[in-house]
Amino acid sequence: MKLAIIGMGKVGATIAFNIVMKGLCDQLMLANRNIEKAEGDAMDLQHSLAFCQHSMQITSGAIVDVEDSDIVVISASVPTSKKLSSRMALGAANVALFKEIIPGIASNNPDAVLLVVSNPVDALTYLTTKLSGFPTSKVIGLGTLIDSARFRVMLSESEKIHPDDLRAYVLGEHGSNQFPVFSQAVVGSESINDNLLHRELFNKVKEAGFTVYHHKGYTNFAIANAACEVIRTVAYDEHRTMPLCTYFDEWQGVMDNCFSIPVVVGRKGIIRHLHPTLNAIERYDLQSNALRIKDNISQLCDMDS
Template identity: 45%
Template sequence: MKISIIGLGNVGSTLAYTIALRGLTDELVLVNRTHSKAQADALDLQQSIPFTSHTMSITAGHMPDIEGSHIVCLAASCPLRPEYKTRADLGRENAKLMRELVPQIAEHCPNAILIVLTNPVDPMTYLAWKISGLAKSKVIGTGTFIDSLRYRHALSQEVGIHPADLRTYIIGEHGDTQFPLISTATAGGEAMEDTPEKRQLFKETVDAANQIVAHKGYTNFAISTATACIIESIVKDAKHTIPVSCYIDGFCGESDVFLSLPAVIGREGINKVFHPQVNNEEQANFKRSSAVVKKMIADFT
């Protein structure tokens, strides 16, 4: 198994460390615009491997060196600037990166699974799919996986049940229009009641990333761990159901857009996308997410 990471900012470097620590691949290739940063990260990670129970080849490379990768993680992004208030503010600059990097990924890794972390992740994943020519099942955005797990964590403290035993998802845009599927949320096979307290927990979940960014300027640990979980499901063909940004083909009447829905992730990428039951409010919310992301796609292209 060969995995390549393109973009070694705070997220890309932390993802590389997480992959190395968990032993998710035999070969890890790091690519960064400033090659010396990739070299330094590779050396540092190489010196971490002796403290684990596995071996791994970790090298710094250039785009041709990703050839033959089974998984390519695209974490490249323009720098966050004070004037950027939302993920969408990054869009125009990061769309340029998509047009620069994705054709090279498609050239060197035509059979790879491409995982997009670059924000705003839904339109960037759509652009990556369009530009690459890869199959829909092979292009995955990290989407609302991190938001869903943040919400489950908050709910677990409220109801006294382990997060892994809560079946609830946040779907739609990874951004301001995301929303929880409260109408189908369950624990132990029982429906979870829709209460003002649960809706307040969701609002706090949405604000969590903003609080982190406000205090340290970026997020990196949770998104890297979430991405590693997606990678592990691919590597081990585990077929976990994970809410990721995927191609939407008819759900709630929407299509030709990438938004988050629960999807089965295995060795070939996305094996199945679920269409959960939604009430009228949730359907309207999903359509609103779709409209927002489609507008961003149009603005960036």
């Protein structure tokens, strides 16, 4: 299993560290516009192998050096401002960056599953799908997997139950246009009610990423663990269910859009879409949020430029 990471900022470096610690591949390639940064990370991780149970080959280079990978993680991004208040603020610059790098990545890694981590992830997943020419199943955005994890953690603190025992999805945009699916949220086969307390927790979930960001200047630990969850599932063909960003022609009556929905993931990427029964509130949330997400994508991803 050959895995490559494009973009060795704080998120990319933390993903790489987790991959090495968890032994998720045999070959790990780190690529960055600043090649010395990638070389430094590779050397540092090589020095960690003596403490790991699973050895691997760790190399580094430029983005054009990434070839024949099974999985390519794309965490490349323009620098962020300390005053960042919306992921969409990164949109125009990251769209330009992706237009520059995605065609080459796709050409050099024709059999890879592409995992998009950079923000705004929904628009960039759409753009990556279009620019790469890959099947939609082979381009995955990390999307609301991280929001769903945050939601489970906050609910677990309220319910006094381990977060891994809760099933509660946040769907839609990894951003303000997301919504919880309370009608399908359960713990031990008991429903998790849509009440005022749980709605307040969800509102905190929507702001959680920026809360962390404004405290420490970036987010990296949880997002890296979420990425490794997807990587492991693809690498080991685990057929696990996750809320992830994908382009689709139609889902639950929404046409031609790209955001997080429940999917089954395995070695070939997204194996199938799941179609939970939504209640009236959730159907309204889906339709209204989908319109705003599509508008954001249309504004950012002008494929003719």
